[in-house]
Amino acid sequence: MAKRPSPAPAGSSKSPGFDTAHLIKVAVIIVAFICAAAYLATVNMELQNDYFLLLTPSAVTIPWLIRLGVAIILFVMLSGVLSVLVRPIWLALIACVLAVVIYAMLLGSDSATWTAAAVLGAALFFFVLYVGKQLKNQINFSAHPFSDMKLMLLSVLTVLTCVSFGLGYVKDSTRHNYIIPSQVNSALGDFVVLLVQESIDKQPLKPEQKKAAIDQIRKTAVSGLEGMEKNLGPYKSSIPALLGVTLFSILSTVLFLLGFVPLLLARLLFALLKATGFAKITTETREVKHLVI
Numbered sequence: 409m410a411k412r413p414s415p416a417p418a419g420s421s422k423s424p425g426f427d428t429a430h431l432i433k434v435a436v437i438i439v440a441f442i443c444a445a446a447y448l449a450t451v452n453m454e455l456q457n458d459y460f461l462l463l464t465p466s467a468v469t470i471p472w473l474i475r476l477g478v479a480i481i482l483f484v485m486l487s488g489v490l491s492v493l494v495r496p497i498w499l500a501l502i503a504c505v506l507a508v509v510i511y512a513m514l515l516g517s518d519s520a521t522w523t524a525a526a527v528l529g530a531a532l533f534f535f536v537l538y539v540g541k542q543l544k545n546q547i548n549f550s551a552h553p554f555s556d557m558k559l560m561l562l563s564v565l566t567v568l569t570c571v572s573f574g575l576g577y578v579k580d581s582t583r584h585n586y587i588i589p590s591q592v593n594s595a596l597g598d599f600v601v602l603l604v605q606e607s608i609d610k611q612p613l614k615p616e617q618k619k620a621a622i623d624q625i626r627k628t629a630v631s632g633l634e635g636m637e638k639n640l641g642p643y644k645s646s647i648p649a650l651l652g653v654t655l656f657s658i659l660s661t662v663l664f665l666l667g668f669v670p671l672l673l674a675r676l677l678f679a680l681l682k683a684t685g686f687a688k689i690t691t692e693t694r695e696v697k698h699l700v701i
Contacts, residue, residue, distance in 0.1 A: 433686060434494050438503040441486045445507035448479040448565070449514035452572040456515065459576030462655060464591050480565050480663065484670035487532065487561060488554040489677060491539035493687060500540075504532040515572065524571040531564040549689060551678065555671050562663045562670075570656045574648035587644050600629040 454472060455461055461469050494500040512525035535557050542553035581587065608621055681687040 434499060437486075437490055437494055438499070438506075441483075441490045441503055442507045442510060444479070444483045444486045445511045446514060448483050448568070449511045451475050451479045452569055453515055455569065456572040456576040456579075459573050459580065460589070460591060462573060463577075463589070463651075476569065477666070480562065481666075481670050481673065483565060484558055484561050485674045485677065487535060488539070488551065488558070488670070488674040491536040492543065492551070492554065492678070493681075497536065497540045500536045501533060504529060504536060508532070511568075516575070518575065520571055520575055524568050528564055528568060531561060535561055551671065551675055554674060558670055559664065559667055562667055563660060566656055566660045566663055569659060570652040573655055574652040577648050577651060581644075587647065600625060 451472070454475075460466075461472050490500050490503060494503065508525045508529040511528065512522050515521045515525075538557055539553040542556075543549070580589070604625055605622065608618055608625075611618070611621075613621070678687070682689070
């Protein structure tokens with residue numbers, strides 16, 4: 409799969425690298441790769457439009473996390489397929505540019521999105537060129553070059569998700585003029601009440617007195633959070649970055665633990681492509697020059 413056929417014999421009218429079947433296969437891989445980028449953009453757009461998916465997890469958070477995992481795994485796996493099978497390599501690089509542009513256009517027109525997309529583009533270029541170079545140096549095909557670079561790509565994709573999360577906070581806080589969302593204040597108030605609920609229930613108080621005590625605790629907790637919000641006013645511009653870093657540390661840990669999944673699926677896909685005849689192993693003869701005495 410990784411090695412290209414030797415040049416066609418003299419007088420041959422057909423170039424094995426550019427025949428119709430080869431171009432169709434290249435087109436299929438490129439389209440699948442671009443679709444994976446578009447799907448990743450769609451999933452991150454969901455987070456950007458509703459960043460409470462991760463800030464205050466609810467019943468809809470788990471399905472979204474599953475979609476995010478599928479999107480990232482598909483993108484990494486197809487990046488490996490693209491870097492291994494699409495030749496000439498400049499076609500793979502053009503596919504990377506198209507995927508990055510489509511990702512940014514689907515997600516938004518703000519500078520942060522385009523900057524993050526540019527970082528993704530640089531990572532993809534490095535990924536494709538590295539894998540291509542390593543494959544040339546291999547005697548027998550293996551997916552080790554893809555394995556070596558997958559963590560780098562996973563890190564960049566995690567950053568993209570964190571950027572979407574931060575942009576969701578910035579847009580919503582600007583629209584409603586807040587630093588700490590009211591949903592967070594309410595959730596934290598409920599959490600404080602939950603912590604003291606058992607001790608209050610054990611007190612020999614009348615039901616109305618218990619209710620009044622709980623209401624007072626909730627009110628005090630919310631008031632304290634509102635006071636903290638005022639203190640955070642001068643640092644409002646730093647909050648998205650702080651939230652993004654926190655989210656990155658959580659997501660990156662999970663994705664690194666699951667980093668073997670894209671590699672495993674890619675190996676299975678390579679085997680399937682070989683078994684179906686979509687890809688094949690070829691052997692080439694090389695001339696090697698050495699300086700000897």
